[in-house]
Amino acid sequence: MMNPVMNMPGTWGTIGSTLLTVIFFWDMLRRYCPPELRRYLEKWSIRVSQFLNPYVQISIHEYLGSHLRPHEAYSIVEAYLSLNSSKHAKRLKAEMTRDNDSKLMLSMDEYEKTTDEFHGVRVKWISGKVATPPRPMSFSYFPEPEKRYYKLKFHKQYKEMITETYLEHVIKKGKEIQARNRQRKLYTNGHSKSYWSHIVFEHPARFETLAMEEEKKEEIVEDLLTFTKSKDFYARIGKAWKRGYLLYGPPGTGKSTMIAAMANLLDYDVYDLELTSVKDNTELRKLLTETTSKSIIVIEDIDCSLDLTGQRTKRKEKSGTESGKKESSRKEKEKEESGSKVTLSGLLNFIDGLWSACAGERLIVFTTNYVDKLDPALTRRGRMDKHIELSYCKYEGFKVLAKNYLELEAHPLFQSVQELIEEVDITPADVAENLMPKSAKEGPEKCLLNLIHALEEAKSRQIMKCTGPKDIEANHDTAAPQETPEI
Ligand SMILES: Nc1ncnc2c1ncn2[C@@H]1O[C@H](COP(=O)(O)OP(=O)(O)OP(=O)(O)O)[C@@H](O)[C@H]1O
Ligand SMILES: [Mg+2]
Numbered sequence: 001m002m003n004p005v006m007n008m009p010g011t012w013g014t015i016g017s018t019l020l021t022v023i024f025f026w027d028m029l030r031r032y033c034p035p036e037l038r039r040y041l042e043k044w045s046i047r048v049s050q051f052l053n054p055y056v057q058i059s060i061h062e063y064l065g066s067h068l069r070p071h072e073a074y075s076i077v078e079a080y081l082s083l084n085s086s087k088h089a090k091r092l093k094a095e096m097t098r099d100n101d102s103k104l105m106l107s108m109d110e111y112e113k114t115t116d117e118f119h120g121v122r123v124k125w126i127s128g129k130v131a132t133p134p135r136p137m138s139f140s141y142f143p144e145p146e147k148r149y150y151k152l153k154f155h156k157q158y159k160e161m162i163t164e165t166y167l168e169h170v171i172k173k174g175k176e177i178q179a180r181n182r183q184r185k186l187y188t189n190g191h192s193k194s195y196w197s198h199i200v201f202e203h204p205a206r207f208e209t210l211a212m213e214e215e216k217k218e219e220i221v222e223d224l225l226t227f228t229k230s231k232d233f234y235a236r237i238g239k240a241w242k243r244g245y246l247l248y249g250p251p252g253t254g255k256s257t258m259i260a261a262m263a264n265l266l267d268y269d270v271y272d273l274e275l276t277s278v279k280d281n282t283e284l285r286k287l288l289t290e291t292t293s294k295s296i297i298v299i300e301d302i303d304c305s306l307d308l309t310g311q312r313t314k315r316k317e318k319s320g321t322e323s324g325k326k327e328s329s330r331k332e333k334e335k336e337e338s339g340s341k342v343t344l345s346g347l348l349n350f351i352d353g354l355w356s357a358c359a360g361e362r363l364i365v366f367t368t369n370y371v372d373k374l375d376p377a378l379t380r381r382g383r384m385d386k387h388i389e390l391s392y393c394k395y396e397g398f399k400v401l402a403k404n405y406l407e408l409e410a411h412p413l414f415q416s417v418q419e420l421i422e423e424v425d426i427t428p429a430d431v432a433e434n435l436m437p438k439s440a441k442e443g444p445e446k447c448l449l450n451l452i453h454a455l456e457e458a459k460s461r462q463i464m465k466c467t468g469p470k471d472i473e474a475n476h477d478t479a480a481p482q483e484t485p486e487i
Pocket of ligand 1: 209212250252255368430
């Protein structure tokens with residue numbers, strides 16, 4: 001019997017000559033066949049090869065459509081493969097991660113392969129690039145980006161499992177890796193821009209370092225954490241996964257600091273919306289729909305950004321006293337100068353309507369120094385689900401600040417502070433300022449004495465306000481010990 005290995009040259013010879021014949025006929029066909037017939041044959045040859053090929057392919061392109069929008073799935077797969085490819089692929093490339101410029105992410109270089117295994121099934125990932133033909137007559141400042149893609153190849157018998165379970169696994173893991181690499185961002189729309197620009201968000205505020213009653217703090221943290229875990233609950237009750245917070249209180253009581261602590265706790269991005277820079281309701285809608293999931297949308301000093309007393313005030317003014325008319329024309333003028341035509345109803349419509357259609361979890365936080373000025377339509381539950389008052393610093397808050405600033409948990413001077421602080425209205429910002437060492441020589445004791453001195457001054461000012469002439473009473477809002485009361 002003939003050894004099959006010995007017969008190899010003969011077999012190769014037959015295959016070679018058959019291939020040559022096929023190539024020859026294919027070439028003849030391409031040259032002399034009418035185009036319609038050629039197209040028909042090409043179509044059928046693809047169908048036949050697809051029928052014979054037992055593998056299924058799924059492509060994930062970096063850019064979508066002709067507008068070259070980045071495709072989120074591509075970056076998720078890239079993140080997922082960064083785990084695997086570094087083990088299997090031989091040619092890797094290192095790039096800055098999209099969201100963190102202090103970390104390198106390894107991914108497969110173009111035309112590289114790697115394998116992955118899922119529930120005992122092997123799949124192959126291939127990276128590639130769509131060849132873009134050069135455009136001879138066009139000149140652009142913005143060269144077309146490279147159109148990269150990943151191809152997933154697997155046997156057709158596993159099609160159902162791969163398309164349902166495996167791809168879900170890839171997306172979940174990829175997103176986890178992205179979240180680990182991600183740096184949070186602070187988006188702003190200042191300077192009359194109709195788009196968001198961002199910087200890296202690195203605020204050190206945490207709930208632990210926030211001066212306020214422990215019980216209240218725990219309640220807020222609990223509320224936030226419950227919100228993030230309630231996706232299914234919101235879906236079940238048919239409500240959009242959003243929550244509105246209204247933070248109110250005098251200046252320097254920690255409203256902005258609390259927003260940063262919220263973002264740090266939940267690992268959310270922050271969108272700081274400057275309403276006075278928004279041209280009209282349409283632009284407001286555009287900006288808000290552009291916000292991403294897992295974000296906090298902040299509108300600070302809402303009473304100053306919009307004429308929120310709205311129609312109610314106007315109606316009162318119509319009936320009108322002279323001062324009412326003056327006030328109305330002043331507001332009109334201010335509005336014209338700011339150039340913003342955003343209205344209360346525009347904002348409310350967004351919160352209730354379109355807002356609900358944006359997928360993903362979002363918080364919207366309003367801050368104000370004067371809660372009474374706000375239109376009840378804005379602050380009603382459902383729009384502003386939780387109202388949080390940030391108030392003057394009391395002993396419990398002081399202890400947090402003393403720990404933050406002086407690393408002190410107890411001190412003989414604490415008792416004097418406790419007696420005074422319970423009696424006067426002083427903001428956490430003022431307490432913090434007094435506890436801050438002014439020079440390297442100032443120890444904790446000197447800082448505490450500074451605070452006691454400031455508290456005593458604030459106390460005597462408060463007594464003067466209660467007993468002094470009427471015009472002093474008008475300036476009741478200055479709790480700052482350094483400021484001399486205006487008379
Ligand atoms: N509750 C607090 N806990 C810890 N620090 C605080 C607190 N409140 C204020 N501070 C300190 O005071 C500074 C000013 O606080 P913040 O900007 O949060 O006040 P605000 O309530 O937003 O004031 P405004 O109404 O003027 O915007 C912060 O940088 C922070 O250091
Ligand atoms: Mg603030």
